[in-house]
Amino acid sequence: MRWTRKDLLGLEELTAEEIELILDTAESFKEVTTREIKKVPALRGKTVVNLFYEPSTRTRVSFEIAAKRLSADVINIATETSSVQKGETLIDTGTNIEALKADIIVMRHNCSGAAAILARHVGISVVNAGDGWHEHPTQALLDMFTLKEKLGRIKDVQVSIVGDIAHSRVARSNIWGLTKLGARVMVCAPEILIPPGIERMGVEVTHSIEKALQDADAVNVLRMQFERDSHGAFPSHLEYFQKFGITTERLEKAKKDILIMHPGPLNRGIEIESSVADGENSVILEQVTNGIAVRMAVLFLVSQARDSGNADPH
Amino acid sequence: MQILIKNSRVIDPANGRDMVSDILIEHGRIKQVARELKAEADKTIDASGKITIPGLVDMHVHLREPGREDKETVFTGTRAGLYGGVTSVLAMPNTSPAIDSAASIRLLKEIVRKTAASNVYICAAITKGREGKELTPFAQLKAEGALAISDDGSSVDSTPLMFEAFKSAKEHDLLVICHCQDRSLSGDGVVNLGFTSTRMGLRGISSESEYKRVQRDLELAAEAGARVHIAHVSCRESVELIAEAKKKGVRVSAESAPHYFALTEESVLSYDTNMKMNPPLRSEADRQAIREGLRDGTLDAIASDHAPHTENEKEIEFERAEFGVIGLQTELGLAISELLEPGLLDWQALVQKISLNPAKILGIDKGTLGEGSDADLVIIDPHREWTVTKEGLVSKSKNSPFLGKRLKGVVEYTVCNGTLAYENQHAAGR
Numbered sequence: 001m002r003w004t005r006k007d008l009l010g011l012e013e014l015t016a017e018e019i020e021l022i023l024d025t026a027e028s029f030k031e032v033t034t035r036e037i038k039k040v041p042a043l044r045g046k047t048v049v050n051l052f053y054e055p056s057t058r059t060r061v062s063f064e065i066a067a068k069r070l071s072a073d074v075i076n077i078a079t080e081t082s083s084v085q086k087g088e089t090l091i092d093t094g095t096n097i098e099a100l101k102a103d104i105i106v107m108r109h110n111c112s113g114a115a116a117i118l119a120r121h122v123g124i125s126v127v128n129a130g131d132g133w134h135e136h137p138t139q140a141l142l143d144m145f146t147l148k149e150k151l152g153r154i155k156d157v158q159v160s161i162v163g164d165i166a167h168s169r170v171a172r173s174n175i176w177g178l179t180k181l182g183a184r185v186m187v188c189a190p191e192i193l194i195p196p197g198i199e200r201m202g203v204e205v206t207h208s209i210e211k212a213l214q215d216a217d218a219v220n221v222l223r224m225q226f227e228r229d230s231h232g233a234f235p236s237h238l239e240y241f242q243k244f245g246i247t248t249e250r251l252e253k254a255k256k257d258i259l260i261m262h263p264g265p266l267n268r269g270i271e272i273e274s275s276v277a278d279g280e281n282s283v284i285l286e287q288v289t290n291g292i293a294v295r296m297a298v299l300f301l302v303s304q305a306r307d308s309g310n311a312d313p314h
Numbered sequence: 315m316q317i318l319i320k321n322s323r324v325i326d327p328a329n330g331r332d333m334v335s336d337i338l339i340e341h342g343r344i345k346q347v348a349r350e351l352k353a354e355a356d357k358t359i360d361a362s363g364k365i366t367i368p369g370l371v372d373m374h375v376h377l378r379e380p381g382r383e384d385k386e387t388v389f390t391g392t393r394a395g396l397y398g399g400v401t402s403v404l405a406m407p408n409t410s411p412a413i414d415s416a417a418s419i420r421l422l423k424e425i426v427r428k429t430a431a432s433n434v435y436i437c438a439a440i441t442k443g444r445e446g447k448e449l450t451p452f453a454q455l456k457a458e459g460a461l462a463i464s465d466d467g468s469s470v471d472s473t474p475l476m477f478e479a480f481k482s483a484k485e486h487d488l489l490v491i492c493h494c495q496d497r498s499l500s501g502d503g504v505v506n507l508g509f510t511s512t513r514m515g516l517r518g519i520s521s522e523s524e525y526k527r528v529q530r531d532l533e534l535a536a537e538a539g540a541r542v543h544i545a546h547v548s549c550r551e552s553v554e555l556i557a558e559a560k561k562k563g564v565r566v567s568a569e570s571a572p573h574y575f576a577l578t579e580e581s582v583l584s585y586d587t588n589m590k591m592n593p594p595l596r597s598e599a600d601r602q603a604i605r606e607g608l609r610d611g612t613l614d615a616i617a618s619d620h621a622p623h624t625e626n627e628k629e630i631e632f633e634r635a636e637f638g639v640i641g642l643q644t645e646l647g648l649a650i651s652e653l654l655e656p657g658l659l660d661w662q663a664l665v666q667k668i669s670l671n672p673a674k675i676l677g678i679d680k681g682t683l684g685e686g687s688d689a690d691l692v693i694i695d696p697h698r699e700w701t702v703t704k705e706g707l708v709s710k711s712k713n714s715p716f717l718g719k720r721l722k723g724v725v726e727y728t729v730c731n732g733t734l735a736y737e738n739q740h741a742a743g744r
Contacts, residue, residue, distance in 0.1 A: 012513070089630055111631035112515035113585030121629075132633075134515030169515060196518065197509030 003301040007119040007126040010135035011176040019141070019177055025297035026145050026290070032069065033292060042300050043072035047102040050076045051093070052129070053084070053109040058264055058288070059129050059139070063106045066295035075102070090114060091121045098122045103306070104299060107131075112169075125302040133167050139263050140173030142294040144181065146287050147218055150259055155182035160212040161203075162188045162244060163222025163271055166195040170222060170263045175201045188212035188244070192233050209244050210253065218259035221246050224271050237270050247273040251281070259283050316340045317734060318353050322361035322693060325661045326368060328670050328682035332662060337366060339689040342732030346685060357734060361693050364726060367665045368681045369401025369432075369690030370646060371672040374466075374491075374545055374569060374617035376638070377403070377434070379425055381410025386622040386710045388422075391642065392431035394620075394709040396736040398643035399692035399725045402433040402673070402680050403620075407444070408467040414439035414450045419458040432730045433690070435676060437462040437491060440479050446470045449479055452486045461676050464491035466545060469527050471497065476531065480538035489675065491543045492531045494552070495593065499523035504633050506594045510579040516633060519594050525551035532556070536564040543675060544568040546619050548593035550603035557612040567675045568607075569615040572641055572648035573715055575604045581715065587628045587635035588715045591621065608667060609658045615672040618645045622711030639715045643707055647721030650696065655722060689732040698724040 001017050011019065032040055048067040050060050060076065067074045077097075079085070084093060090109070097105055104125040107115055112132030119126040130136040148154050159178055165171045165187045178185050179202040186204045187194065188211070199205055206212055213219060224240060235243065251258065260272075260282040268274045277284060317339040324335045324347060336351035337344060372395065378386040386394075388405075395403055405422065407413035413422055419436055426434040438460035442448045446465065455463065463483060469492065470476040483490045500523035505511050507518025528544055532555060535542035544556060547570045556568045573591065578598050582589040589595060607613040621638025628635050649668055653659040659667065665681075673681030680690060700706075702716045728736035 089626075091629055109631070111633050113632040116585045117587075117629075117631060132515050166512075172513075172515060195512035196507060197512045200509045201513070 003305050006302055006306050007115070008137055008298050008302055009115050009119055009126065009128045011137045011140055011173045011180070012135065014180070016180045019144070019180060022141055022294070022297050022301065023145050023148060025301060026141070026293040029296040029300070030290065030293035032296070039069050039071060041071045043067065043070035043303055046072045046104065046303055048072045048074050048104045048106060048299060049097050049102045050074065051079070051097065051105050051107045052077065053079045053107070053114070054130070056108050056130070059108060062288070062291040063129060063295050066292050067299055069292065070296055070299055072299070090118055094118045094122045098124050103303060125306055127298055127302060130169050132169065133172070134169050135173045136169040137173050138291070138295050138298055139170050140177045141298070142287055142291040143174055143220060143261055143263070144177050145290045145294050146261065146283055147259065149290070150283060151217060154178065157183045157217045158186070158215050159183050160186045160188055160216040160219045161222065162209065162212055162219060162246065164193045164225050164228065165189050165198060165222070166193045167225055167228045168222050174220060175203055179203070186212055186216070190235055190243070209250060213250055213254040213258070216254060216258055218261055219246065220261040221272050223263065223265060224267055241270055245271060245273060246276050248275050248279070251276060257281065261287060264288070315732065316353060316355035317729060317732070318351060318355035318358045319366060319693065320358060320360050320362070322364045322366040324366045324683060325665055326683035327662045327666050328368070329684050331683070337683065337691070339729065339732050342689055344683055344685055344687055344689045347683060359693065359727060363695070365661065365694045365696050366683070367661070367692055367694065368669045368683050369692055369728065369730060370399045371402040371669050371676070371678070371680050372400045372618050372620070372642060372645065373404040373615060373672040373676060374571070375403040375405055375620045375642065376408065376622065377405045378409060378622060380421060384624055384710070387429065388425050388434060389429040389431055390708070390710045391620065391622070392434060394640070394707070395432055395642040396728045396730060397708050397725065399646045399694070399728055400432065400642050401690035401728065401730040402435065402678065404435045404437050404462065404676060406464065406466045407437055407439040412439045412444045413437070414442050414444065416451070416454040416458045419455060419460060423459065431735065433680070435678065436460050437464050437466070439463065440465045440470055440490070441475070444468060446472060446475065449475070449482060452482050452488055456486045456488055460488065461678070462489035462491050462543070464493065464545070466491060466493045468497070469493050469495050473530065473534070477534045477538060480534050480540040480542070484538050484540035489541045489543055490535065491545050493545050494524050494527035494531060496523045496527045499526065504590060504594070505582050506579045506596045508597070510582065514583065514585070519592070521549035521551055521596065521600070524549055524593050525555055528552045528555050532559045532564055532566060535566065536562070539565070541565045546571050546574070546593060546617070547604065547607070547613060548574045549596050549600045553603045553607040553612055557607070560612065567614045568612065569617040569672070570604045570608065570613050571617060571619045572645050572652070573639060575601060575608065576648050576652045577601070577715060585632045587630070587632055588639060588713050588717065590632065590635055590637055591619070591639050592637035605653065605658055608653060614667070615675060616645060616649055616667045617672065618642050622709055623713050624711060628713050639713050640707070640709050640711055641714070642709065644702055644714060644716050644721065646692070646694070646725065647700065647723050648716070650723035651721050689729055691729045692725055693727040695724045695726050696722070700724050
C-alpha cells in the first residue's frame with residue numbers, strides 16, 4: 001500500500017487501506033515523540049504554511065509542532081492580519097503561497113469545500129484542517145488512533161457521537177472513517193441537530209442519551225456550538241445538559257471502561273460534566289498528544305507522494 | 315438575399331412535416347418548402363444527411379444588459395445562442411436597472427435594436443425593482459412590448475400582492491412567469507436538502523421550498539384566470555402539481571432546463587461551483603420525473619435559464635459563489651443526447667419542446683417553417699459529436715456545468731430572419 005494523494009481533504013474519499021496506512025504511519029511517529037530528541041529530518045527543507053481563516057489554537061499548534069518535529073519550516077498565516085483583509089480571494093492567496101515555494105498548505109476555513117477548491121488550483125499539497133461543517137480529517141484520524149491504541153482495534157467497536165451533528169465537521173469525518181474501518185457508529189442529538197439523510201452515511205440515529213451510552217465502547221462528545229444557532233432553535237445550555245450532558249450518573253449504566261473522548265475545547269457543564277472530563281475514563285488529553293503523531297504522518301505522506309511524482313492530481 | 319437549403323430532413327411540427335425537402339429563403343422569410351427546388355440563390359447549402367428544424371426559442375435567458383455587461387451583453391448572449399441554434403430569446407428582467415418601467419423597456423429595446431444578433435423578446439418585472447412590494451405598470455409594459463412578466467430570481471412572497479398581479483396580468487393578457495421559491499423555507503441553502511447537503515456540510519434547499527410555491531401560484535392563477543408559466547421546474551412534486559392543474563384546466567405551462575434532466579446532485583459533491591444553480595440539482599428520482607414530465611407533456615418547454623457569471627464570482631468558496639449556469643450553446647446538444655437518443659422524445663416532440671411550444675406560450679410567430687413565416691432555422695448534423703470546452707463557448711462567461719461533456723448533434727448553420735447568422739467552421743470548410 002502506497003500513499004499517492006497530494007492532498008488530504010477528507011476521509012470520505014479515502015479507502016480503508018489508506019486510513020490504516022495513516023494510522024500505522026502515525027504509530028511509528030508516536031515512537032519518535034517519546035524519544036529524548038523528538039525530531040526527525042523527514043521534511044527538512046520543506047515549508048509548511050498554516051493558513052487559518054478561523055480562529056484555532058489547538059489544531060494550529062498541533063500542526064505546527066508536528067511540522068517542526070519533521071524538521072519543516074513553518075509559517076503561520078492568520079487571515080485577520082493578511083491580504084485576505086484586502087479582499088484577496090482564496091485561490092489568489094493559495095497560488096501566492098505556492099509561488100513562495102511552500103510545499104504544504106494546512107488550511108482551516110469556515111466554508112465547507114474550501115480545501116477541495118484550493119487543492120484544485122494549486123500544485124502543492126493541501127491538508128484540510130477543518131472546512132465549515134464538512135470535514136476535519138486529522139481530528140477524526142487522531143480519534144481513531146486513540147481508539148485503536150486503547151482498544152486494540154476499530155472493527156466492530158461501538159462508538160457513539162453525541163452533540164451537534166448537523167454543524168460538526170468532526171462528526172462527519174469520524175463517521176466516514178469509523179464506518180470504513182468497520183466500527184458501528186451511533187449519533188445522538190436533539191432532532192434539530194441531526195442533519196437529513198445522515199443514516200445514509202451508515203450510522204444509527206438516536207435521540208436518547210441513555211441508548212447512546214448503553215453499549216458504547218467509546219463516546220465522542222462534541223462541543224455544543226451555540227454560536228451556530230441562527231434561528232434560536234437550539235435547546236438552552238441547561239436543557240441540553242439535562243437531556244444530553246455526559247455525567248457520572250449517566251455513565252453508571254454504561255460499560256465500565258467506556259472511553260470518553262472530546263475534540264475540544266470543552267464546554268464544562270454543558271455537554272460534559274467536569275468529573276467526567278477529568279475522570280479515569282477520559283482520554284481527552286491523550287487525543288491531544290496523539291494529534292501530533294497523526295499530523296506528522298499526514299504531512300509526511302502527502303509530502304512523499306508529491307516528491308515521488310506519483311501524486312494523483314485528483 | 316436568397317438562401318437555398320438542399321436535401322435536408324425538414325422537421326416542422328407546426329406544419330406536421332417530416333420529410334427530405336429543399337427550403338428556399340427570400341427577403342427574410344421562408345418562401346417555399348418542397349422537393350427539387352430550383353433557384354439561383356445567393357447561397358446554396360447542400361444539407362444532405364442533415365436535419366433542419368425551426369430556430370430554438372429559449373424563453374428563459376439572462377442577457378445581463380443593462381448593468382452587468384462584464385457577465386454578458388445582448389450581443390454576446392444572442393451570438394452564443396446562434397452557435398447553439400437559438401434564434402429567439404426571452405430576456406429576463408433582473409438586470410440593473412430592473413426592467414420594471416416603460417422607460418427601462420425602451421432602453422433595452424434600443425440596445426437590442428443596435429446590438430442583438432438574434433430576436434430578443436422582453437419579459438418585464440412583476441414588482442418595481444423586483445422587490446416584491448409594488449406592482450409595475452402592466453398596461454405600459456405591455457404597450458412597450460413586454461410579452462410576459464416575472465420577478466425571476468425571486469418569487470413575490472406576498473400572497474395578496476401576487477393575487478393582484480395575476481388579476482392584473484389577466485386583464486392585460488400578460489403571461490406571468492413564476493420563479494417558485496419560498497425563501498422562508500429555502501433560507502440560505504445552496505444545494506439540495508438531504509443526504510447531499512449533509513454530506514457536503516452545506517445548507518440545503520428543500521424541494522418543498524419550490525413546490526409549495528408552485529402550488530400557491532397555481533392556485534392564485536387559477537382563481538384569477540390568468541396564464542401562468544412555471545420556470546425551471548426541478549423536482550418531482552412540482553411536476554405532479556402542474557400535471558394536476560393541467561387536468562383541472564388551469565392555464566398553466568411549464569419549462570425545465572437541461573441541467574435538471576441531465577444532471578443530479580451527485581455532480582455537486584466536488585464543490586464545483588459550476589454545478590451551483592437555483593433551484594439546485596436534485597435527486598435521481600427528481601431527474602427522472604423531469605424527463606418523464608417532458609415526455610408526457612406536463613412540461614411544455616426546454617429553456618436554458620442561461621445565467622452567466624464571471625470567473626471572479628464563481629472561482630471562490632462554494633457557498634459564496636453566485637447561483638446560475640450558462641446554457642444557450644449547449645441546450646440543443648443536451649436535448650438530443652439526453653432526450654432524443656434514449657428515445658424519450660422523437661424529433662417532432664423535441665422541436666416542440668425547444669422551439670414551437672415556447673413560441674406558442676409567448677404568443678410569437680416563431681417555431682415554424684411554414685411558408686411565409688420568418689426564416690429562423692437550424693441545420694444540424696445529428697450524427698456528429700462535439701465536446702463542450704471553455705474555448706468553444708462564446709458566451710462572455712464560461713460557467714457551464716457541462717464542460718468536458720461529449721454531446722451529440724452539431725449545429726452546422728443557423729439562419730436568423732433570413733440571414734446566415736452562424737456557420738460552423740467545419741461546415742464552412744467543406
